[in-house]
Amino acid sequence: MPRRENVSMSVIRRLPRYYRFLRYLKKTGVTRISSTELSAKLGLTASQIRQDLNCFGGFGQQGYGYIVSQLCDEIANILSLSSQYPAILLGAGNLGSAIGAHMSFQEEGFHLIGIFDQSSDRIGMELANLKIRDVAELEKFCKKEKPVMAIFCVPRDAAAELAEKLYGLGIRSFWNFSHYDIAMQYPDAVVESVHLNDSLMTLCYRISN
Amino acid sequence: MPRRENVSMSVIRRLPRYYRFLRYLKKTGVTRISSTELSAKLGLTASQIRQDLNCFGGFGQQGYGYIVSQLCDEIANILSLSSQYPAILLGAGNLGSAIGAHMSFQEEGFHLIGIFDQSSDRIGMELANLKIRDVAELEKFCKKEKPVMAIFCVPRDAAAELAEKLYGLGIRSFWNFSHYDIAMQYPDAVVESVHLNDSLMTLCYRISN
DNA sequence: TAGATTGTTAATCGATTAACAATC
DNA sequence: TAGATTGTTAATCGATTAACAATC
Numbered sequence: 176m177p178r179r180e181n182v183s184m185s186v187i188r189r190l191p192r193y194y195r196f197l198r199y200l201k202k203t204g205v206t207r208i209s210s211t212e213l214s215a216k217l218g219l220t221a222s223q224i225r226q227d228l229n230c231f232g233g234f235g236q237q238g239y240g241y242i243v244s245q246l247c248d249e250i251a252n253i254l255s256l257s258s259q260y261p262a263i264l265l266g267a268g269n270l271g272s273a274i275g276a277h278m279s280f281q282e283e284g285f286h287l288i289g290i291f292d293q294s295s296d297r298i299g300m301e302l303a304n305l306k307i308r309d310v311a312e313l314e315k316f317c318k319k320e321k322p323v324m325a326i327f328c329v330p331r332d333a334a335a336e337l338a339e340k341l342y343g344l345g346i347r348s349f350w351n352f353s354h355y356d357i358a359m360q361y362p363d364a365v366v367e368s369v370h371l372n373d374s375l376m377t378l379c380y381r382i383s384n
Numbered sequence: 385m386p387r388r389e390n391v392s393m394s395v396i397r398r399l400p401r402y403y404r405f406l407r408y409l410k411k412t413g414v415t416r417i418s419s420t421e422l423s424a425k426l427g428l429t430a431s432q433i434r435q436d437l438n439c440f441g442g443f444g445q446q447g448y449g450y451i452v453s454q455l456c457d458e459i460a461n462i463l464s465l466s467s468q469y470p471a472i473l474l475g476a477g478n479l480g481s482a483i484g485a486h487m488s489f490q491e492e493g494f495h496l497i498g499i500f501d502q503s504s505d506r507i508g509m510e511l512a513n514l515k516i517r518d519v520a521e522l523e524k525f526c527k528k529e530k531p532v533m534a535i536f537c538v539p540r541d542a543a544a545e546l547a548e549k550l551y552g553l554g555i556r557s558f559w560n561f562s563h564y565d566i567a568m569q570y571p572d573a574v575v576e577s578v579h580l581n582d583s584l585m586t587l588c589y590r591i592s593n
Numbered sequence: 594t595a596g597a598t599t600g601t602t603a604a605t606c607g608a609t610t611a612a613c614a615a616t617c
Numbered sequence: 618t619a620g621a622t623t624g625t626t627a628a629t630c631g632a633t634t635a636a637c638a639a640t641c
Contacts, residue, residue, distance in 0.1 A: 185631090186632095187590070191579070216568070217568070221634095229599090229600060238598050239599085253589070254589045254592075255593075269481060276478040284588030323591065359426070372492070376492065377399070378557060380396055384464075432609060435608090444622075447620070449623080599641085600638095601639095609630070610628080614626095
């Protein structure tokens, strides 16, 4: 009997990969797949895949395997991808612009409702069908629009300052591309960090060793 | 007596974080730190930090701790950050442009020497002090300039095709932002993947649960 | 029914933490 | 020297893998 509580992050982090691959299978017309086939394609063990899925429910059929489209939907459901959490983007520089464009295109789970920057060069410009706002308007905007998630594409110092402000305004989830460590400062916040530099450094290590 | 072989990825992935924080300490004038202090700041155990560092050498002094600038340099050295591996960027769309700009700014371990795209809108444009080239020139360029690493900021199908070509040309390391799974196809390649969608989906899960 | 494959329990493996002797 | 903190070994914890009974 599966429980959704206490599912480890190791498991959670594999779900999007399953989802991505199942969607691809579905697109290419595959209707049925066994854990063994899946494991071969993903480079995991069949055991792990069954173990992972059974944290959430018995989605397969003994002797048959899994129905691709059904499993795909189940995972989308587990991840709550049909949510439309209102999100704001902080920083419309190179990375911020890319993320903004990406968000407006993808829209799985989140919906971008505001973009903020402090540079007068950028304020007023259009990005992802939104006009870039002055970060000075942030507080007013949040009180009115109640975003749930904030994306940090700003430098470290700005991130520290903005995190404090947004936390004060009740925002508890952050997608963090900055060098500032939000998770350490606000332990009850949900923080997902993407440190591109860190990623590149581990690549450098592995090439060299 | 530490050995550099067989250091687990869990350890490697923490090194850039140590490095980042130590550099910050150095900048703010801190000269000495103990594993206990570090652990409090980073939200890890002191034991783990000492364990991690001792995979590579005894960088501390009993009864004293670690000299910040020295430890910082040691980690930079372990990660081979003074390397200048020639790298190429594939795809100069929103994300590619952001990564390109980032690379030319940072230059830790890698040096961007070429940018390629297939869109005539972009070919010829300037990015990160480089002129965007036609992807048709890729093979010729690689034979001449011998890049060591390739950054994938292209859609899945283009990624599959380009990975095959570049692998054939001898490139064995990839920074992969695409949905295509290079690591599975070429097991002897060093692949570091950044799946922004996956990251966002785990955030969605955590908000919802 | 026989064959296949799941769901789940038990065994193994690896990573993290605790403890402490070595030593600055 | 006494106090502090490392380096390192041993204990614990969690995640992965193997095995197999349940069942489609």
